[in-house]
Amino acid sequence: MIDPLYALYAVFSVLFGLVLGSFWNVCIARWPEDRSVIHPRSQCPSCGTMVEARDNVPVVSWLLLGRKCRTCGWPIPATYPLTEVLGGLLGFLVFRRFVPTPFDLDPAHLAAAALYFVFVGALVIGSFVDIRHRILPDEVTIYAIPVGVLGCALLEVLGYTGWMAVGWRQAVVGALLGGVFFGGMALAALFVSGREALGWGDVKLLAMIGSFLGAHPAIVAVTMMASITGSVVGIGMTIWHQRRVYLPFGPNLALWALVYLLYGDELMKRFLPALFVWLPGP
Numbered sequence: 376m377i378d379p380l381y382a383l384y385a386v387f388s389v390l391f392g393l394v395l396g397s398f399w400n401v402c403i404a405r406w407p408e409d410r411s412v413i414h415p416r417s418q419c420p421s422c423g424t425m426v427e428a429r430d431n432v433p434v435v436s437w438l439l440l441g442r443k444c445r446t447c448g449w450p451i452p453a454t455y456p457l458t459e460v461l462g463g464l465l466g467f468l469v470f471r472r473f474v475p476t477p478f479d480l481d482p483a484h485l486a487a488a489a490l491y492f493v494f495v496g497a498l499v500i501g502s503f504v505d506i507r508h509r510i511l512p513d514e515v516t517i518y519a520i521p522v523g524v525l526g527c528a529l530l531e532v533l534g535y536t537g538w539m540a541v542g543w544r545q546a547v548v549g550a551l552l553g554g555v556f557f558g559g560m561a562l563a564a565l566f567v568s569g570r571e572a573l574g575w576g577d578v579k580l581l582a583m584i585g586s587f588l589g590a591h592p593a594i595v596a597v598t599m600m601a602s603i604t605g606s607v608v609g610i611g612m613t614i615w616h617q618r619r620v621y622l623p624f625g626p627n628l629a630l631w632a633l634v635y636l637l638y639g640d641e642l643m644k645r646f647l648p649a650l651f652v653w654l655p656g657p
């Protein structure tokens with residue numbers, strides 16, 4: 376038997392995700408150009424006409440408009456509704472993660488879900504912008520660090536003890552480990568090899584991830600997995616194209632941070648013992 380109130384919250388989390396996915400689209404388009412995401416309202420990128428409220432309903436408007444701008448007929452790329460669908464899906468997954476049962480429908484668990492949905496938004500926006508422009512906007516990296524630390528402090532005040540209850544101290548250590556430690560490694564690599572192995576955007580992104588997920592084991596696990604997949608894909612593509620291929624590292628870090636957020640405990644339980652099987656047990 377599904378709890379009706381819980382089902383209502385679950386549906387709301389999908390709708391909320393769809394609407395925020397629509398807002399992510401605006402951020403993805405405007406932050407690389409240093410434009411405000413609040414003013415002016417959504418415009419058609421082709422003719423500049425303000426998008427009316429009835430044409431701004433996630434996914435539905437895109438279908439009703441026949442995938443074109445109402446004024447100039449500019450074909451609206453499928454990435455717009457797809458980002459909205461991604462928002463709806465992630466809204467649901469984050470809700471399920473932080474409010475796993477009807478007994479968890481309290482302010483602390485709901486606040487945790489809201490905070491980590493902001494984090495997921497930063498990861499998605501950062502990844503899309505990095506893929507398109509090879510930059511990570513400060514809005515989703517350094518500006519998001521205080522949000523992570525203060526958010527973790529707020530959850531502590533609310534008495535939150537569920538998944539990812541890292542507390543503000545862990546959040547600060549996570550941000551420092553991500554920023555200072557990996558920043559130091561980037562400097563060392565630059566000093567030794569004379570070229571940038573890890574971009575400064577990636578270092579700032581790691582600090583942001585640390586401020587939401589804490590230092591141990593999250594930031595260690597995320598960096599390790601991203602390095603492994605980054606190397607495998609990078610070497611594979613270099614062999615395939617027969618020239619050195621540089622992949623943006625940000626989306627790779629963001630993907631593993633998302634996987635850790637949603638399934639970290641399961642994966643650590645299942646795969647980490649297998650990885651460290653040769654180590655003496657505690």
Ligand SMILES: [Zn+2]
Pocket residue numbers: 419420421422423424444445446447448449
């Ligand atoms: Zn237009």
